[in-house]
Amino acid sequence: xxxxxxxxxxxxxxxxxxxxxxxxxxxxxxxxxxxxxxxxxxxxxxxxxxxxxxxxxxxxxxxxxxxxxxxxxxxxxxxxxxxxxxxxxxxxxxxxxxxxxxxxxxxxxxxxxxxxxxxxxxxxxxxxxxxxxxxxxxxxxxxxxxxxxxxxxxxxxxxxxxxxxxxxxxxxxxxxxxxxxxxxxxxxxxxxxxxxxxxxxxxxxxxxxxxxxxxx
Amino acid sequence: xxxxxxxxxxxxxxxxxxxxxxxxxxxxxxxxxxxxxxxxxxxxxxxxxxxxxxxxxxxxxxxxxxxxxxxxxxxxxxxxxxxxxxxxxxxxxxxxxxxxxxxxxxxxxxxxxxxxxxxxxxxxxxxxxxxxxxxxxxxxxxxxxxxxxxxxxxxxxxxxxxxxxxxxxxxxxxxxxxxxxxxxxxxxxxxxxxxxxxxxxxxxxxxxxxxxxxxx
Numbered sequence: 001x002x003x004x005x006x007x008x009x010x011x012x013x014x015x016x017x018x019x020x021x022x023x024x025x026x027x028x029x030x031x032x033x034x035x036x037x038x039x040x041x042x043x044x045x046x047x048x049x050x051x052x053x054x055x056x057x058x059x060x061x062x063x064x065x066x067x068x069x070x071x072x073x074x075x076x077x078x079x080x081x082x083x084x085x086x087x088x089x090x091x092x093x094x095x096x097x098x099x100x101x102x103x104x105x106x107x108x109x110x111x112x113x114x115x116x117x118x119x120x121x122x123x124x125x126x127x128x129x130x131x132x133x134x135x136x137x138x139x140x141x142x143x144x145x146x147x148x149x150x151x152x153x154x155x156x157x158x159x160x161x162x163x164x165x166x167x168x169x170x171x172x173x174x175x176x177x178x179x180x181x182x183x184x185x186x187x188x189x190x191x192x193x194x195x196x197x198x199x200x201x202x203x204x205x206x207x208x209x210x211x212x213x214x215x216x
Numbered sequence: 217x218x219x220x221x222x223x224x225x226x227x228x229x230x231x232x233x234x235x236x237x238x239x240x241x242x243x244x245x246x247x248x249x250x251x252x253x254x255x256x257x258x259x260x261x262x263x264x265x266x267x268x269x270x271x272x273x274x275x276x277x278x279x280x281x282x283x284x285x286x287x288x289x290x291x292x293x294x295x296x297x298x299x300x301x302x303x304x305x306x307x308x309x310x311x312x313x314x315x316x317x318x319x320x321x322x323x324x325x326x327x328x329x330x331x332x333x334x335x336x337x338x339x340x341x342x343x344x345x346x347x348x349x350x351x352x353x354x355x356x357x358x359x360x361x362x363x364x365x366x367x368x369x370x371x372x373x374x375x376x377x378x379x380x381x382x383x384x385x386x387x388x389x390x391x392x393x394x395x396x397x398x399x400x401x402x403x404x405x406x407x408x409x410x411x412x413x414x415x416x417x418x419x420x421x422x423x424x425x426x427x428x429x430x431x432x
Contacts, residue, residue, distance in 0.1 A: 013285070013286060013289065015289070015293070037282075037286055037289075038278075038282075038286070038289075038290050039286075039289045039290065039293065041257065041258060041261075042257060042261060042262040042290070042293045043261055043262070043293075044261055045257075045258060045259055045260055045261040046258040046259070061282075062254075063281045063282050065279045065281040065305055065307075066253075066254075066277075066279050067331065067332060067333040067384075067389075068333055068335070069229070070229060070253055070254070070255075073229065073231070073253075073254075073255045074254050074255065074258070077231070077255065077258045077259075089281055089307075091307050091338075091339050091340065092331065092333075092335060092336065092339075092340065093331075093333065093334070093335020093336055093337070093338035093339065093340065094335050094338055095333060095334055095335035096333065096335045097335075115283065115308065115309075116283060117283040117284055117308075117309065117311060117312065118309070118311055119284070119308060119309020119310050119311035119312045119313075120308065120309055121309070122309035122310055122346065122350060123307055123308075123309065123343055123346055123347075123350075124307070124308065124309065127339055127343075130338065130339055131339075134338060134339075168283075173283075
């Protein structure tokens with residue numbers, strides 16, 4: 001079987017566990033990873049992470065943002081369930097982010113340095129340099145930066161050229177997948193544009209074709 | 217039965233569901249609320265909120281910190297499970313915090329404007345005024361401010377005199393319960409100091425006596 005070289009991460013921001021597992025089973029091989037958010041964990045508990053990880057890499061988008069000890073407990077549970085990656089905030093500070101990296105072990109930590117919604121202009125955007133600095137010091141694997149703000153994306157890429165960038169903000173939030181990849185993203189996050197499509201498998205393959213020849 | 221007028225919120229930062237339920241059953245009447253964090257939800261799912269709410273008010277310390285749509289999904293699930301309160305970050309911006317307040321309905325929203333760990337000096341502390349402003353605009357019920365930083369606590373109280381203040385940082389993190397109450401806290405959060413005590417019920421009553429005659 002040909003290994004698909006996908007840049008596509010599918011966000012399953014849903015409460016429906018059966019739908020999520022069925023979706024992962026059908027489409028897992030065609031994508032880079034499935035992104036699991038708190039809603040699914042709230043319904044099923046963290047075992048949903050290992051269930052979905054049977055079919056695809058999983059990235060737990062938990063936006064971890066607590067004191068070091070609580071961050072550690074959350075990250076340990078993520079690691080225990082076999083996730084491929086986990087998303088943590090950097091704004092709560094260096095010690096909190098380092099606690100995630102340490103407890104995550106082999107699980108790759110992505111830290112949020114910029115976000116895709118309007119409210120990120122209130123505080124997150126003006127903290128960009130500090131957030132990147134805290135992330136580099138904590139030795140994270142990658143960064144979260146918005147695919148719907150290409151100027152911000154290029155800035156982040158320039159500040160941390162060796163780090164993988166995972167980008168939300170595509171589709172419903174206005175960003176274009178190919179523009180994001182061309183401007184620094186390594187992986188793009190898409191949700192409803194794929195899982196609400198009448199033929200999600202075909203839609204994912206369409207994205208893969210669109211993105212396969214774009215390099216930043 | 218005499219209604220206990222407690223200022224004590226017990227943090228159950230544990231993975232052990234049976235222990236948590238048993239603890240709540242035994243001590244629920246003696247305290248103001250139980251604070252539920254992600255670890256318990258990761259093990260049991262969000263139904264742990266309704267289980268523990270049978271014995272005590274519950275405050276879900278989820279440090280919600282995502283885009284408005286995801287914040288809404290998380291807050292809806294909290295409300296559906298009958299929580300008394302929920303804790304959200306303000307740092308991610310006005311629209312995200314407003315989404316929590318709106319989706320939470322009758323559930324009281326506390327927003328984090330200051331934290332109790334050293335890393336909060338990296339970015340959170342210098343954003344205090346903005347965080348309080350965002351919280352007031354979003355019409356939250358109360359604020360989270362550290363019981364182990366009395367100067368910060370007084371500042372927060374002065375900036376938002378009408379709002380309830382819930383304070384972590386007591387005990388293991390160095391703060392004193394009575395000093396926190398005297399300097400602006402309405403409720404203090406204690407964890408291991410109570411649930412690791414050989415007689416948690418007596419320990420909780422001790423805290424209640426200590427705090428009953430202190431007014432800020």
